[in-house]
Amino acid sequence: MTSEQARLGVAHYPFIPGPAPLMVVRTEGSHLITDDGRRVLDAGGGAIVANIGHGRPEVAEVAGRSLGEVDYVLPPWATPARVALRDRLVRSWLPEGLTQVGFLSGGSESTDSAIRLAHAHQRCAGRPGKWKVIGRWPSYHGVTLAGLAAGGHAGRRAGYDALLLDFPHIPWDDADALEAMIEAQGPDTVAAFIAEPVIGASGGALVPEDDYFPRVAEICARYDVLFIADEVMTGFGRTGRNFAVDHWGVVPDILVGGKGMAGGYAAMGGIYAKPSVTEPIAATAHNFMFFTFGAQSAHCAVADTVLEIMEREDLVERSAKVGASLKERLADRLGDHPHVAAVRGLGLMLGLELVRQREPHTWFPPGFAAAVAAEALARGVWVYPCGGGDPVQDALLLGPPFTIRDDELDTLVDVLPQAIDAAAAAAS
Ligand SMILES: Cc1ncc(COP(=O)(O)O)c(C=O)c1O
Incomplete structure (x- = not known):
């Protein structure tokens, strides 16, 4: 907070006070760049929006x-x-x-x-x-x-x-x-x-x-x-x-x-x-x-x-192709994960359903998807937490730019299990 902001009595940006969000000063390709120089992989495309990539x-x-x-x-x-x-x-x-x-x-x-x-x-x-x-x-x-x-x-x-x-x-x-x-x-x-x-x-x-x-x-x-x-x-x-x-x-x-x-x-x-x-x-x-x-x-x-x-740039076709291969990689990596009940979706709109336990199906307390998203963000990747009631309480949506590169997909696939495990450990 600057001294001027302190004088005005404004803490940080959001209308409803809450935890301080990221300050994003630049957007570029598949990344958001923060004021402290962090590069965040935007695997949620913000709120499943950024389809041609940032900064064109x-x-x-x-x-x-x-x-x-x-x-x-x-x-x-x-x-x-x-x-x-x-x-x-x-x-x-x-x-x-x-x-x-x-x-x-x-x-x-x-x-x-x-x-x-x-x-x-x-x-x-x-x-x-x-x-x-x-x-x-x-x-x-x-x-x-x-x-x-x-x-x-x-x-x-x-x-x-x-x-x-x-x-x-x-x-x-x-x-x-x-x-x-x-x-x-x-x-x-x-x-x-x-x-x-x-x-x-x-x-x-x-x-x-x-x-x-x-x-x-x-x-x-x-x-x-x-x-x-x-x-x-x-x-x-x-x-x-x-x-x-x-x-x-x-x-x-x-x-x-x-x-x-x-x-x-x-x-x-x-x-x-x-x-x-x-x-x-x-x-x-x-x-x-x-x-x-x-x-x-x-x-x-x-x-x-x-x-x-x-x-x-034939990006709709790219969404289909990259989405199919990402879904396969996620299924390989997370298909048997104890806290992932489903890997699903079409094209580059993919979802991971999160549970405490698959059989019998039980949920973590509400807020688990947000906790996983926070763990992913701490590791430099933004994914969109969603769900909110029966039949899906907690899920993550992946909606990266259609232009996302292979090495960026590698990062996403590596970070997701780490984030789920860290949030599950904290919730258990
Ligand atoms: C299917 C659907 N309809 C409507 C909306 C609302 O759109 P907006 O947030 O741009 O008002 C959303 C936003 O997530 C959505 O996913």
């Missing part, structure tokens, strides 16, 4: 230049950068048929907007009674009140019950439960079903059976329930395909993006929909309100450049 001068140059050309313009108006990004997404990235593109500033704004969009669609199509959104246990759809209510992250919902709409939830892996829940609620009351194709923050990369999402899409279509795929974490190559739904050949009615869309270089999220979703809204001239800072033109230019780099 080309992106910084576009950010400066585009801000010099166009600063603030109302979100519904066009700018060349907005139109170019929209065109690139429809041409090269989105599942076929998703041609309606709206830009926001992050994942939570985007899932919240997707829920509002589904609601507006049903109302404008003459079905005003269809308002409920079915979510799953576990899941995470962001921290707005609608996102928390539709989400199933027990830890992050805790204490906010009075503020949350009572949306129905089903288990994450049971398509029959979706149909049963629509029937139980009454099909005339259900607007949408929202799901992460691979469950991230609440599940540590839970991957469904191959027939799950095709069945979900069929059930939703049959009941006029919009299928919202929340690809905030899984999108833009993270699972080794453009979007995770591509693994199963499914096109949702609404897809939500964020995180990797701009690789961490800009605050971007988005909602992408079939024309059939937006047409009733346009026909009734309903004002689907924007966010003041949605679609910032310079942010769109940055996202466009990040996606262009991913195309030029």
